[in-house]
Amino acid sequence: MRDPNTIVRAAARTLDLGQPVALIMLGILGNVADHDEARSISSRLLAAVSPGSYLVLNDGANTSAEHVEAQRAANEAGHPYHLRSPDQIARFFDGLELVEPGLVSTPRWRPESGVPAELPVRCGVARKP
Numbered sequence: 001m002r003d004p005n006t007i008v009r010a011a012a013r014t015l016d017l018g019q020p021v022a023l024i025m026l027g028i029l030g031n032v033a034d035h036d037e038a039r040s041i042s043s044r045l046l047a048a049v050s051p052g053s054y055l056v057l058n059d060g061a062n063t064s065a066e067h068v069e070a071q072r073a074a075n076e077a078g079h080p081y082h083l084r085s086p087d088q089i090a091r092f093f094d095g096l097e098l099v100e101p102g103l104v105s106t107p108r109w110r111p112e113s114g115v116p117a118e119l120p121v122r123c124g125v126a127r128k129p
Contacts, residue, residue, distance in 0.1 A: 030059045
């Protein structure tokens with residue numbers, strides 16, 4: 001993953017980071033093996049955006065034994081992705097104001113879609129105060 005400071009500098013060439021923006025991280029942080037490093041990356045990116053900005057985050061969760069096993073096999077085949085517990089994923093939102101319905105299985109954001117409500121993925125949207 002590129003250095004967060006490099007990402008922020010590149011974004012600032014296009015975006016006015018003095019205004020609220022959305023930081024959208026869909027399936028990104030699972031590519032970082034170390035949880036503390038993943039939290040550091042998200043924290044540094046959030047520190048660069050103004051109050052009123054939003055974090056949208058969706059990542060794979062270790063909530064299904066079948067999914068954990070499938071991901072282990074994928075990792076061994078050279079496609080690494082690191083599932084986290086819902087509590088670990090929730091930590092990415094520390095200090096932010098979660099929007100309803102909170103940190104939930106991704107389909108719960110659009111329950112009318114007909115997708116089963118429980119998938120081994122967690123999604124949340126939160127506002128930086």
